[in-house]
Amino acid sequence: MAQSTETTDWVSRYADEVIAESERRAPGKPVVVASGLSPSGPIHLGNLREVMTPHLVADEVRRRGHEVRHVLSWDDYDRYRKVPLGIEGVDDSWAEHIGKPLTSVPAPKGSAYPNWAEHFKAAMVDALAQLGVEYDGISQTAQYTAGTYREQILHAMKHRGDIDAILAQYRTKPKAAAKKSQKPVDEAELEAAEGSGAAGEDDGSGGGAGYFPYKPYCTACGKDFTTVTAYDDDTTELTYTCTCGHGETVLLSEFNGGKLVWKVDWPMRWAYEGVIFEPSGVDHSSPGSSFQVGGQIVGIFDGTQPIGPMYAFVGISGMAKMSSSKGGVPTPADALEIMEPQLLRWLYARRRPNQSFKIAFDQEIQRLYDEWDRLDAKVADGTVLPADAAAYARAVGTAAGELPKTPRPLPYRTLASVADITAGHDEQTLRILSELDPEKPVTSLDEVRPRLDRAEQWITSQVPADQRTIVREEPDTELLGSLDDQAKESLRLLLDGLDEHWSLDGLTHLVYGVPKVQAGFSADATAKELPPEIKTAQRSFFALLYRLLVSRETGPRLPTLLLAVGAGRVRKLLGA
Ligand SMILES: [Zn+2]
Numbered sequence: 021m022a023q024s025t026e027t028t029d030w031v032s033r034y035a036d037e038v039i040a041e042s043e044r045r046a047p048g049k050p051v052v053v054a055s056g057l058s059p060s061g062p063i064h065l066g067n068l069r070e071v072m073t074p075h076l077v078a079d080e081v082r083r084r085g086h087e088v089r090h091v092l093s094w095d096d097y098d099r100y101r102k103v104p105l106g107i108e109g110v111d112d113s114w115a116e117h118i119g120k121p122l123t124s125v126p127a128p129k130g131s132a133y134p135n136w137a138e139h140f141k142a143a144m145v146d147a148l149a150q151l152g153v154e155y156d157g158i159s160q161t162a163q164y165t166a167g168t169y170r171e172q173i174l175h176a177m178k179h180r181g182d183i184d185a186i187l188a189q190y191r192t193k194p195k196a197a198a199k200k201s202q203k204p205v206d207e208a209e210l211e212a213a214e215g216s217g218a219a220g221e222d223d224g225s226g227g228g229a230g231y232f233p234y235k236p237y238c239t240a241c242g243k244d245f246t247t248v249t250a251y252d253d254d255t256t257e258l259t260y261t262c263t264c265g266h267g268e269t270v271l272l273s274e275f276n277g278g279k280l281v282w283k284v285d286w287p288m289r290w291a292y293e294g295v296i297f298e299p300s301g302v303d304h305s306s307p308g309s310s311f312q313v314g315g316q317i318v319g320i321f322d323g324t325q326p327i328g329p330m331y332a333f334v335g336i337s338g339m340a341k342m343s344s345s346k347g348g349v350p351t352p353a354d355a356l357e358i359m360e361p362q363l364l365r366w367l368y369a370r371r372r373p374n375q376s377f378k379i380a381f382d383q384e385i386q387r388l389y390d391e392w393d394r395l396d397a398k399v400a401d402g403t404v405l406p407a408d409a410a411a412y413a414r415a416v417g418t419a420a421g422e423l424p425k426t427p428r429p430l431p432y433r434t435l436a437s438v439a440d441i442t443a444g445h446d447e448q449t450l451r452i453l454s455e456l457d458p459e460k461p462v463t464s465l466d467e468v469r470p471r472l473d474r475a476e477q478w479i480t481s482q483v484p485a486d487q488r489t490i491v492r493e494e495p496d497t498e499l500l501g502s503l504d505d506q507a508k509e510s511l512r513l514l515l516d517g518l519d520e521h522w523s524l525d526g527l528t529h530l531v532y533g534v535p536k537v538q539a540g541f542s543a544d545a546t547a548k549e550l551p552p553e554i555k556t557a558q559r560s561f562f563a564l565l566y567r568l569l570v571s572r573e574t575g576p577r578l579p580t581l582l583l584a585v586g587a588g589r590v591r592k593l594l595g596a
Pocket residue numbers: 238239240241242243262263264265266
């Protein structure tokens with residue numbers, strides 16, 4: 021990456037800040053950035069921002085030659101709060117596991133993974149690998165059950181009065197307790213998050229024995245419907261009761277079956293890992309949010325709050341119902357089925373974290389790809405603006421190198437049209453693609469993959485059946501018979517020029533040229549030389565072709581459609 025682009029975008033500016041702050045706080049140590057994800061169900065595509073924001077900053081820091089560690093905390097020791105709807109292989113019987121850690125809940129039936137958390141983590145791990153995101157994944161189950169945070173837990177228990185005093189300032193605002201990695205927040209999630217947050221009712225303060233920032237999972241039933249009833253600072257003896265009837269006294273200096281409540285857990289880990297940068301969702305900017313409260317609690321652990329920009333919501337436009345098979349939740353894996361990793365990275369890189377945007381699953385994806393290809397061309401010819409060049413560089417690769425790319429990136433909309441018409445038939449697809457540019461024909465589908473596969477997947481999974489293109493088998497004799505002389509003449513001009521113009525450019529010239537020639541102009545005449553009525557004539561000529569070829573008024577771009585249908589069938593359907 022060129023030196024001159026370093027201060028041109030939001031990523032560079034955060035990298036400046038993060039490097040300076042890291043050198044101040046921990047000179048000579050690797051820079052630490054962090055993300056947290058809860059594998060409580062399919063991980064929403066919008067939550068990818070939780071990982072992409074620190075990833076992009078970490079990558080820029082790495083490009084500048086610094087050592088970086090991107091900690092991705094899998095919050096898999098969180099309690100199972102509810103059974104998500106519509107998950108294949110999961111029924112109401114999963115409700116009996118509510119209250120257990122996510123790693124103690126069985127995976128959906130038929131899963132290759134040992135438990136619920138691992139099952140939902142796997143899809144995200146795969147997506148992050150495709151996206152080129154380098155991270156250090158940390159299972160909170162592994163950390164807690166190994167006793168890794170023992171000192172921190174004992175310390176928090178010792179200072180429970182201080183923690184309680186901080187939390188008490190916010191207890192009148194229970195709505196602010198939403199956990200930061202549960203975005204987008206729906207009502208049920210918010211309710212559940214309050215249950216795990218320290219400002220909720222279930223923060224350990226209800227036992228009559230005072231406030232405790234720690235919650236054991238019951239050793240009899242495995243769930244967290246427990247109440248700490250006594251704690252001895254000297255012996256670390258902790259007594260709890262559970263709604264299942266079990267009760268016992270354990271030594272917290274040895275016991276590894278519980279966790280700090282969320283609002284204490286998060287700042288404890290900032291201090292433990294030395295996190296310099298960790299963003300969170302914009303819905304957590306309110307007073308009493310985990311981030312704000314954490315900023316006060318982190319001092320108890322001798323730590324400092326990270327630089328933590330609030331990021332805006334990432335929406336999804338037009339995702340088809342049929343493809344949201346995983347509980348109606350669009351995941352990063354769903355997006356990567358219809359777009360290349362570069363495009364998805366670009367969407368995150370080009371917008372500042374506080375700008376919201378949408379990821380297109382509808383027709384908009386074609387326009388987005390056109391925009392991406394134009395950017396690619398500007399980069400190639402050197403006319404690109406510095407900020408756009410920075411976003412481009414972050415999209416196509418990382419400090420580790422470029423991501424695998426499509427060798428010959430034909431326009432996505434062309435590939436989508438071809439896939440639409442051929443229904444994924446490889447031989448027919450290759451025939452059409454080889455005719456697009458006879459000077460430089462596509463000779464193997466590998467040249468246009470994986471972009472072709474993404475476009476095919478988009479057509480198959482996202483475009484509704486009534487918008488798909490079905491080429492007529494037989495000519496519409498009724499329509500052909502009803503045509504006036506002018507319409508017949510336009511078809512004859514087109515048919516006469518087919519052989520000579522059989523390429524994408526040639527056919528584009530031909531279909532736009534026919535109405536010009538009919539009106540007495542040259543086929544090469546430009547818009548300035550032509551009367552505005554030509555546009556009307558072109559529109560009605562195009563509509564006629566669509567009706568004769570696909571029995572509709574519109575369809576894929578005509579040159580692509582003609583190539584896809586093939587010269588022989590075009591002749592037959594146009595009544596030659
Ligand atoms: Zn129990």
